[in-house]
Amino acid sequence: MDKRIEKTKKALHTAFYQLRSKKSIRDIKVAELCQAAEVNKTTFYTHYRDIFELADEVEKLLLYQVISSIPQDKDYSFRNPALFTREIMLAFEHYREKMLILFCDSDLRNLGLFLEQTTKEAIFRRYPELRNNAELNILLSYCIYGAANTQIRNRDVPIETVIATVEKIVSAMGPLMEEITKQKA
Structure with a gap:
């Protein structure tokens, strides 16, 4: 896997854990996830359809x-x-x-x-x-x-x-x- 993709996914996974420890999956917004991961929404949608696909992968x-x-x-x-x-x-x-x-x-x-x-x-x-x-x-x-x-x-x-x-x-x-x-x- 490309190092940039690996770094992006790791940041998204880490941010997901942080948010998931406080909220249900349904309450996590892509915008807040991206902000926590320091990734833009376009990048998120390059890798995942929605927050549920990310949750499934994690x-x-x-x-x-x-x-x-x-x-x-x-x-x-x-x-x-x-x-x-x-x-x-x-x-x-x-x-x-x-x-x-x-x-x-x-x-x-x-x-x-x-x-x-x-x-x-x-x-x-x-x-x-x-x-x-x-x-x-x-x-x-x-x-x-x-x-x-x-x-x-x-x-x-x-x-x-x-x-x-x-x-x-x-x-x-x-x-x-x-x-x-x-x-x-």
């Missing part, structure tokens, strides 16, 4: 960063789903502040959807033969939404307590995951 970039921060050198398997759960929750915790800015309470449904998509994509890159396994997809959705919602809704509980509890739940589902993946593999 959200997807953040979720990509979360998923990319999960160590790839560990042996995640359906025999030990707690390990993957722990790593995902630690990655989520690392980016918690930004996540809560972008996905405030009214947008938590979107966060669950994005987390589900990005997490499943990471899993199915490693296990492509399981992509169309309906039972596994249902179980993964349940675990991903549940873990994300638990982590967000229990901000006052120490993170290690939250992670340890979710690990126990996911570990208890381990035999079911293994059974489902063996049946359909």
